[in-house]
Amino acid sequence: YVGWTLTADLVSLFPLAGWLGRPKDMYLAAPALLLVPAIHAAHGEVRSAGISLAMRAAMLGVVYLMARSAEDECASSSSSYVCVPIGQFLVGYLAVTTTMILDSAFLARTQRPAAGWDRLPVLGASAGADGRRLLTLSARF
Secondary structure: OHHHHHHHHHHHHHHHHHHHHOOOOHHHOHHHHHHHHHHHHHOOOHHHHHHHHHHHHHHHHHHHHHHHHHHHHHHHOOOOOOOOOHHHHHHHHHHHHHHHHHHHHHHOOOOOOOOOHHHOOEEEEEEOOOOOEEEEEEOOO
């Protein structure tokens, strides 16, 4: 379901960009926070949904702080040039893309075992009655 998560991330970028200009409208950040974790939960991956939600909350915190820092930097500049806060933009960009990549590459996978996994041979070690170690190989047919 990687395609679904990437599509949801792409869709959520537009309201997220709008949120940067109007930080009091928290509903604009909601898609970036909730869409992909909802997709994980819909696929039965509750653990991945929780991790995704935590990563996205941290990402939104970084993006918010960088946007406010850029706003303060541009407001305090007294010269007549156009203010382009490159550092804040790069940190925000890295926060967003890193979250998207990690989420899609590692969390958007079904963690259920494949059918027939329990029929694979199992190598094990045990102790015999006399205390010696035994190496065992077992399988189901």
